Amino acid sequence: MLANPNSTLRELIVKDTQTAASALGLTVEILDAGSDDDIDALFKRLGEEKQVQAMLITNDPFFIGRRERLAALAARYALPSIYPFREMAEAGGLLSYGPSLASRDRQAALYVARILKGESPADLPVVQVNKFELVINQKVAKALGLSFPNSMQLLADEVIE
Secondary structure: OEEOOOOOOHHHHHHHHHHHHHHOOOOOOOEEOOOHHHHHHHHHHHHHHOOOOOEEEOOOHHHHOOHHHHHHHHHHOOOOEEEOOHHHHHOOOOEEEEEOHHHHHHHHHHHHHHHHOOOOHHHOOOOOOOOEEEEEEHHHHHHHOOOOOHHHHHHOOEEEO
16 A cells, blocks of 8 residues: 555554455555655566555545556556546546545535535534545556456446546
């Protein structure tokens, strides 16, 4: 799992991921990258070692802003990578599963409108994202020599051909 050592949420994300992996009998190696040079060096090392089977990219803003770079490096080193947002699969990532940023942004806009109409922010209920999206990038899968079962493709919100 690729994590940002500069993130205040790193420890929580790492703990939750390791707990989930343990329950599934999986092992997760945490790899830190907090700069562009760190990302480049990490992917180069992983490409040379060829021991990592897949990579999970955390939902850190640092990585979201570098989605094209991450997708290009994953492709260069033939490393199947899973991302937290649709936008990352659209940028060339293999697969994404996570909350819809568009849905989240619409909800935020509704809150802003309510506040501008005079409602107190303290009176507004806490709303969590309830729409999660699965996006499969079939072009990337083919380039990596991978395939997804038809049942998974049918469950996907989008399959990029």
